[in-house]
Amino acid sequence: MPAIVEVEELDKTYEGDFKALSSVSLEIEEGEILALLGPNGAGKTTLISTICGISIPTSGRISVSGHDVVTDWRAARRLIGLVPQEINLEPFEFVGNTVRFSRGLFGKAPDEAFIDQILTDLSLIDKKGSRIAQLSGGMKRRVLIAKALAHEPRVLFLDEPTAGVDVELRRDMWALVERLRSEGVTIILTTHYIEEAEAIADRIGIIRSGEILLVEEKNKLIKRLGRKTLTVELKEPLTQLPDALSDYDLQLSEGGNALIYAYDAGAERTGITRLLSSLQSAGLVLADLQTNESSLEDIFVDLVQEDAQ
């Protein structure tokens, strides 16, 4: 898959010498859904704003479909749609007008049928003639999405699209994201809900203090988190692993009174039965058994904290 968005060594220092991004490099593949996770203030919004041309990069290079966002900004921006984190809408404007406005702003000829289609997809069609101020928070967020889609972008940035959105609407949004992806739209979303990333993303990027800690395929990451550990406590401590058990991916705990076996919970064979009988044959007496599972959340928290130290 070719990269549609390329970020190279991006630095962003805000006025007052605050470094919000430091040498961020990221390649976003065409047609993928990338979820950016990171604690508050990590720099997610800053990264998105810089790609979209709202923030000026301090150094580094960004291109969208080969168009540099600084030198070839017009071509780059035509491809981008942005749903901002804050609900910024003109309160007195009508829903239909504001979506039409967005389409025009991005240089597209009027297409009322297309706008109606978007509004229908977002269950906003009956609000077309309402003023923004008369809408609920969730509806306003959908208006922002409609505006971002009005010019048929190829790359869509969703900055916390489901913050403050009810469960049903969240599922609707996931479905919409899935449909857009099937139309070939590349989607980058930020979220604080890890299940959300798990449910819809192809890849997950974790960002902390302005640095990308990792970008990895969700399934690989899930595999990593899907790994469970079995802790076997022994009656008698061991000084080293018996040779009979060398076939297994075992670790001896400190003090030698427990064996830790890591396995893939999703796999057809976990190898536990075989391990237990091998333990018995090796003449080990078990005191207790215990399994642990790390979730994506744990991995996320570990990563974020580990780096903080």
Added chain:
Amino acid sequence: MNWYGIAAIFRFEMARFFRSIIQSIVSPVLSTSLYFVVFGAAIGSRIPEIEGVSYGAFIVPGLIMLTVLQQSIQNAGFGIYFPRFIGTIFEVLSAPLSSFEIVLGYVGAAAVKSLMIGLIILATSFFFVDITIQHPFWMITFLMMTAISFALLGFILGVWAKNFEQLNLVPLLIVTPLVFLGGSFYSVSMLPPFWQSVSMFNPVLYLVSGFRWSFFGMADVPITASLIAIMGFMVACLAIVWWIFRTGYRLKV
């Protein structure tokens, strides 16, 4: 050129004008009529003709200028300040629009609005006084250039202002005095020599003088000086706007 984009901004700005059409038209017509009643009829009847022009007619160009200046600044200032204030500016900044196109949308709409109001005032004045316009081409030219350059100033103000107070204060504290002291309601030749010299530093004097010349053929300063002044002012505003977009001053972080 992103014409659809320019049109979107232009239409949006004009919609605000038409949304409050009563306020947009009634208030300038009303205040102008008051000026005519007070200055033209009440006070003007005691003021002799100025170079063959009745006082009521004499103040018409100044009145139009006063309103066009204020409206241009106010419309363009509010037009760009409000989206900054509520945060919708992000969309314009992320759109494939050059700074020139953005300015064309906002400043163009503001200038057209104040031009319309200026013409409404002119039409109103026909009810009160007899006026013949000697140089209609120059009259329109001056009016357009004033509307555009002060809309540019308003745009700069709207980008610079950090709150509504600043946005309103500059026109109130700087522009209105300049207009009143710029010979809108008198000829500078009526002033003592010292104040005549001071007035020469007031840029608005050149506008009003040139504009009045297009009506009555009389001027406080040479017509070329008026043209150079308005052009110079416009170029200065354009340079500042260009700098704003180059640096992202108060628009981008």
